[in-house]
Amino acid sequence: MPTDIQAPEILYGPLSPMLIVFAAACIGVLVEALAPAARRRGIQVVLAVGGLLAALVAIIVQRGARTLTAGDAIAVDGPTLFIQGVLVVLGVLSILLLAERGLDGSGGAVVARASTTPGSREDMRLADSDAMQSEVFPLAMFSLGGMMLFPASNNLLLMFVALETLSFPLYLMAGLARRRRLLSQEAAVKYFLLGAFASAFFIYGVALLYGYAGSVDAGKIFDATGDVGSNDVLLYLGLAMLAVGLLFKIGAVPFQAWTPDVYQGSPTPVTALMAACTKIAAFGAVLRVFYVAVGRDQWDWRPMMWAIAILTMVVGAILAVTQTDVKRMLAYSSVAHTGFILIGVIAVSKAGLSGTLFYLATYGFTTMAAFAIVTLVRDSSGEATHLAQWTGLGRRSPLVAGVFAFLLFAFAGIPLTSGFMAKFAVFQAGTAGGAGVLVVVGVVASAVTAFFYARVVVLMFFNEPAADGPTVAIPSALTATTIALGLAVTIVLGVYPQPMLDLADQAALFIR
Amino acid sequence: MNPSYYLFLAALLFTIGALGVLLRRNAILVFMSIELMLNSVNLTLVTFSRIRGTLDGQIMAFFVMVVAAAEVVIGLAIIMSIFRTRRSASVDDANLLKY
Amino acid sequence: MLNNYVPILVLFVLAFGFAGFSVGAATFTGPRRYNRAKYDAYECGIEPTPQPMGGGRFPVKFYLTAMLFIVFDIEIIFLYPWAVAFSQLKLFGLVEMALFIGTVFIAYAYVWRRGGLEWD
Numbered sequence: 242m243p244t245d246i247q248a249p250e251i252l253y254g255p256l257s258p259m260l261i262v263f264a265a266a267c268i269g270v271l272v273e274a275l276a277p278a279a280r281r282r283g284i285q286v287v288l289a290v291g292g293l294l295a296a297l298v299a300i301i302v303q304r305g306a307r308t309l310t311a312g313d314a315i316a317v318d319g320p321t322l323f324i325q326g327v328l329v330v331l332g333v334l335s336i337l338l339l340a341e342r343g344l345d346g347s348g349g350a351v352v353a354r355a356s357t358t359p360g361s362r363e364d365m366r367l368a369d370s371d372a373m374q375s376e377v378f379p380l381a382m383f384s385l386g387g388m389m390l391f392p393a394s395n396n397l398l399l400m401f402v403a404l405e406t407l408s409f410p411l412y413l414m415a416g417l418a419r420r421r422r423l424l425s426q427e428a429a430v431k432y433f434l435l436g437a438f439a440s441a442f443f444i445y446g447v448a449l450l451y452g453y454a455g456s457v458d459a460g461k462i463f464d465a466t467g468d469v470g471s472n473d474v475l476l477y478l479g480l481a482m483l484a485v486g487l488l489f490k491i492g493a494v495p496f497q498a499w500t501p502d503v504y505q506g507s508p509t510p511v512t513a514l515m516a517a518c519t520k521i522a523a524f525g526a527v528l529r530v531f532y533v534a535v536g537r538d539q540w541d542w543r544p545m546m547w548a549i550a551i552l553t554m555v556v557g558a559i560l561a562v563t564q565t566d567v568k569r570m571l572a573y574s575s576v577a578h579t580g581f582i583l584i585g586v587i588a589v590s591k592a593g594l595s596g597t598l599f600y601l602a603t604y605g606f607t608t609m610a611a612f613a614i615v616t617l618v619r620d621s622s623g624e625a626t627h628l629a630q631w632t633g634l635g636r637r638s639p640l641v642a643g644v645f646a647f648l649l650f651a652f653a654g655i656p657l658t659s660g661f662m663a664k665f666a667v668f669q670a671g672t673a674g675g676a677g678v679l680v681v682v683g684v685v686a687s688a689v690t691a692f693f694y695a696r697v698v699v700l701m702f703f704n705e706p707a708a709d710g711p712t713v714a715i716p717s718a719l720t721a722t723t724i725a726l727g728l729a730v731t732i733v734l735g736v737y738p739q740p741m742l743d744l745a746d747q748a749a750l751f752i753r
Numbered sequence: 754m755n756p757s758y759y760l761f762l763a764a765l766l767f768t769i770g771a772l773g774v775l776l777r778r779n780a781i782l783v784f785m786s787i788e789l790m791l792n793s794v795n796l797t798l799v800t801f802s803r804i805r806g807t808l809d810g811q812i813m814a815f816f817v818m819v820v821a822a823a824e825v826v827i828g829l830a831i832i833m834s835i836f837r838t839r840r841s842a843s844v845d846d847a848n849l850l851k852y
Numbered sequence: 853m854l855n856n857y858v859p860i861l862v863l864f865v866l867a868f869g870f871a872g873f874s875v876g877a878a879t880f881t882g883p884r885r886y887n888r889a890k891y892d893a894y895e896c897g898i899e900p901t902p903q904p905m906g907g908g909r910f911p912v913k914f915y916l917t918a919m920l921f922i923v924f925d926i927e928i929i930f931l932y933p934w935a936v937a938f939s940q941l942k943l944f945g946l947v948e949m950a951l952f953i954g955t956v957f958i959a960y961a962y963v964w965r966r967g968g969l970e971w972d
Contacts, residue, residue, distance in 0.1 A: 246937060248944035267958050274958075274965040359838050398813050405820050409827050416831055426835040433831050434783055437824055438774050441790035444817055445767055448794050451810055452760075452801035815929050822926035826919040833915055 249312030256310060256317070257299040258325055259393070262386040265292025269379030285378035286340045290333055292382065296389075297329045307752055309395060313458055316395035316529070319748030320598060324525040325389045327602045331517050332385040334609050334723040338510035339377055343717035344616060345419060345623065350508040351377045352417045352425075359422035374417060380410035381514060388518050392525020395533070397447045397457040397483070400526055404443060404486065407522060408436050411515055418508040420623030428506025435499045436489070443486025449479030450534075459534040460753045466537045480535055480542060487530065490523035493583065494552040497576045501564075504572035509624060512568065513612035516575050517605040524582060524601055528594065531586060533751050539589050546587050550679055554580030554686035562693045567615055567626045570693070571608070574652055577690055578604055581683055585667035588674030595749035596666035599742055603651075603659035603734050610727025611648045613720055617641055618711050625711035628697065633706025638713040642701045644728055649698060651731045653691035659734035666742070759800040766793035780832045784825075791821045913971065920963060927956050 253260070265288055272284050306317045342349035353367035355374050387406030394400035416429030451457050453475035454465035466476065489496040504512045535542060557577030564570040582604070585597035618625050618634065618641070625631070635642035651658035664687065671680045716724070734741055766789060773786025795814040802810025934941065934949050963969060 246940045248941070267955060270958050270962050274962040355834065398816055402816060402820065405823070409823060412827055412831060416834060423838060426831070426838060429831045430780060430835050433828055434774070434780065434787070437784070437787045437828065438771075438790075441767075441770070441787055441794070444791065444794050444820075445797065448797040448801065448810075448813075451798065451813065452804070455805045455807060456809065457813070812933060815933070818929060819926050822922050826923050829915055829919055 249314075250310065252308060252310040252317075255303050255306040255308055256315065257303065258296040258329070259386060259389050261292055261296040261299055262329075262382060262389060265289060265295075266379050266382035266386055268292075269382055273376055273379065281375040282340075282373060285375050286336065289336045289378045289382055293329050293333045293336065293385070297326065297333075300326045300329065307750075309752065313460065314396035314399045315390075315393050316459075316533075316752055317393060318752040319750050320525060320528060320594065321393040323598050323745060323748035324392045324521055324601070327521055327605055328385060328388050328518050331521070331605050331609055332381070332514075334613075334726060335510055335514040335518065336378065336381060337719040337723050338513055338609075338613055338616065339381065341510070341616070341717060341719045342371070342373075344619065344714045344720070348419055349373050350419055350510050350616065352419045352422065352508075355417055359426070364422070368419060373419075377414060377417060377511075380414050384408075384410040384414070384514070385518065388522035391522045392529055394526065394529070395459045397450060397459070397462075397530075397534070400530075401440070401444050401447055404440055404490070404526070407519065408440065408490075411511070411519065412436060414511045415503055415507040415515075417511070418506070421506075424506040425508065426506075428503045431506075432499055432503040439486045439489035439496065442482045442489075446479045446482030446484070446486065449475050449482060453479055459529065462534045463537060463753060466535060476535075476538070477541065480538075481545075483530060484542075484545070487523060487527050488549065491520055491527060491579050491582075492576050493549050493579050494556045494576065495549075497553070497556070497579075500576055501569040501572040504575075505566060505568045505626070509568070509612050509616045513609050516571070516612065517608045520575065520579065521601045521605050524586070524597065527586060528597065529751065532589065532594065533753055536589070543587055543589070546583060547676070547679060550580050550583035550587060551682050552580075553577070553583060554682055558686040558689040561690060562696075564693075565628050567628060567631065567697075568612075570628070570697070571611060571615075574690060574694075575608065577686060578652070580686065581664060581667060584671040584676060584679050584683055587676050587679065588667075588670040590670060590674050591746075591749050592670035593667070593674055594751075595742070595745040596663075596670040598745040598748060599666050599738075600663040602741065602745070603663040603731070606727045606730035606734075607648050607651045607659065610724050610731065611645065611652075613716075613723045613727065614641060614645045614648070616720065617714050617716055619714050620711040628700065630707070630711050631697070632700055632704045633710065634713070635702035637706050637710070641713050644724065646698045646701065647728065648731060649694040651735070653694045654687050655691070657735045659731045659738065662735060662738040662742075756800050756804050759796060763793040763796040763800065766790075766796065780835075784828050784832065788821060788825070791817055791824075916968060920968060924956070924960070 269285055269288055272281060272288065276284055300322055303317065304322060306322065307319065309316050339351060340349070344350075348368070348371055351373045353364075353370055353372040353374065357364040357367060384407050387403050387408070387410075390403035391400065391407055394403050412429055412433040415432050416426045418425030447457055450462055453472060454462045456462070456465075485496065489499075492500045504516060507515065531539075531542060531546075554577055557573050557575075557580055561570055561573035561577060564573060582597055582600050585593045585600060587593070588596070615626065616624060618631065620630065635646075647658070651660035654660040654664040664683070668680045668683060671677070671683070770786045770788075770790035770793060773789065774783050777783050777786060795817050798810040798814045798817070800810075802808060802814075930952060931949070934945055938945065
């Protein structure tokens with residue numbers, strides 16, 4: 242006899258930030274369908290930025306929300322709202338970078354028509370026109386919506402759907418570069434095949450955890466870990482598979498192989514979105530899985546994460562030293578940062594959680610500004626990303642080189658930058674949480690990374706510029722805003738971090 | 754019949770799919786191997802649904818199928834675009850990005 | 853009890869019988885014209901090896917149609933559980949399903965307006 246099904250209660254208030262972003266993305270698709278071609282780009286930019294700002298307002302309105310909703314599938318709590326707030330602001334900045342068209346003729350960084358064959362006569366003609374594939378804005382919005390849902394997912398199936406929602410648009414966007422299209426398409430293929438491979442592991446892990454707990458709710462899995470009679474083999478196998486998918490997204494060793502290739506091949510604004518926002522969202526999901534779902538079994542998963550954190554820091558730092566391309570160097574530096582942030586995750590404490598959140602915010606803004614600078618240094622064939630081409634940039638354009646040097650110092654964790662405060666926060670939490678060895682490795686790895694950042698600074702300021710070197714393009718207000726805001730956050734959080742630390746501290750409590 | 758045989762079968766299929774991804778050189782075949790992995794997940798979900806006596810697993814299989822379909826579309830679009838450029842779907846030919 | 857399985861057994865016999873008959877009949881009645889292509893190893897899908905540049909046009913529209921079919925076809929899967937539990941889900945289920953179909957239609961509108969459904 243079928244019984245009545247209770248409709249899940251849906252609290253639209255706490256969900257409103259995500260609903261606004263997804264709605265803006267859907268309207269963006271309609272704009273692509275209905276608006277005349279010439280006006281699409283302008284409408285899309287206004288729509289995307291407006292949608293994200295509206296979502297930011299919604300997040301501020303909901304700042305006190307601590308609730309489970311939609312049948313316990315979505316958890317809107319402190320970490321969720323903190324991460325969503327950071328994502329939305331960074332999302333606005335990356336949309337501004339995508340909308341920039343003053344640097345490359347009048348076209349911007351995104352391909353004019355993705356369906357033309359690279360190198361064909363039509364492609365050459367379109368590359369110098371002002372056309373662009375304005376679908377990139379709805380794609381970015383869908384991706385950002387998925388990123389906001391990812392750390393909010395209290396249900397592992399929803400987490401999988403969110404993972405794919407954030408990944409699919411990124412796979413496509415990776416292949417949309419205006420210049421060097423072969424490289425870009427290759428990056429898209431690699432990112433897609435490896436990403437799909439990793440998410441297959443993720444969902445297999447979800448299936449095994451379903452077999453373990455009989456449910457994929459994080460809370461139910463937590464309850465099941467307290468039962469003595471459960472089949473722990475399923476738990477460990479499932480968790481390991483789940484971790485493969487998550488560690489791929491944060492770019493931890495040994496799942497980092499895609500990072501440099503994809504970062505280098507993608508259009509730089511998309512790389513900025515990927516490097517800053519994807520990492521933040523994925524760490525949010527990592528925190529929810531390891532703190533909420535399997536928080537009781539921390540003695541089982543911590544050794545595994547120890548090994549991964551150490552490997553990530555060491556490999557990221559050492560390989561960064563050998564790079565000759567600015568974007569690849571930043572990619573390996575982001576791998577090393579993943580290792581540092583993992584120290585905060587491994588601490589499994591309130592301090593570790595708030596330190597991780599703070600680190601993610603500082604890292605996101607610094608990364609966004611650094612990639613924005615990369616878009617400025619150009620020669621006749623597009624962006625000049627080879628390090629040799631950056632020789633003597635400080636003589637030619639002291640302001641841009643100076644800002645980039647400052648951002649590199651923030652990556653290295655020099656005092657009076659946000660990077661120092663962030664590293665301090667996670668290292669302190671790590672020491673208190675009994676991860677002293679990790680902190681020692683972290684300090685050594687920081688020193689190694691500081692070495693190669695210093696090498697770039699020396700290259701830019703103390704070497705003679707080459708005669709036929711690249712020029713520094715003058716950005717429009719769009720890119721300038723992104724750089725200025727990223728730089729401002731990097732400075733302010735380095736000099737006066739207390740309000741942000743307090744905010745992260747207040748946010749640092751998961752609900753179950 | 755012991756339903757856990759289906760779990761072993763699914764694990765075997767998943768392994769075959771994973772090996773296919775690692776060993777095949779044609780992007781389309783790599784991609785088909787990934788789909789095989791997703792289908793083995795569906796088998797696992799349905800089997801656990803049977804063992805546990807809850808319907809959640811069957812509904813989850815629907816979601817996995819839809820995600821797999823979306824993945825097919827995205828993947829074909831990307832592989833198509835690179836194939837039209839290079840006239841080759843071999844992953845070994847995609848070698849511009851290194852170091 | 854095993855009687856329940858008799859129809860399946862009959863189906864198997866029919867299927868094998870039909871396949872055997874078809875292959876056998878083709879062998880006896882069909883013409884045989886051997887050429888180089890027929891002696892090649894059969895492999896379906898895209899040629900894994902590089903082909904000469906400009907080796908003819910590439911029929912992209914089959915892929916486009918296939919992709920659109922897959923997406924819209926699979927979305928229907930969510931209608932099945934809803935249809936089974938339609939009467940218990942009441943108005944809530946109807947509204948949710950209308951929202952779902954509405955979002956699918958946004959994608960449809962995009963495909964339609966941008967010429968994805970035109971063959972030439």
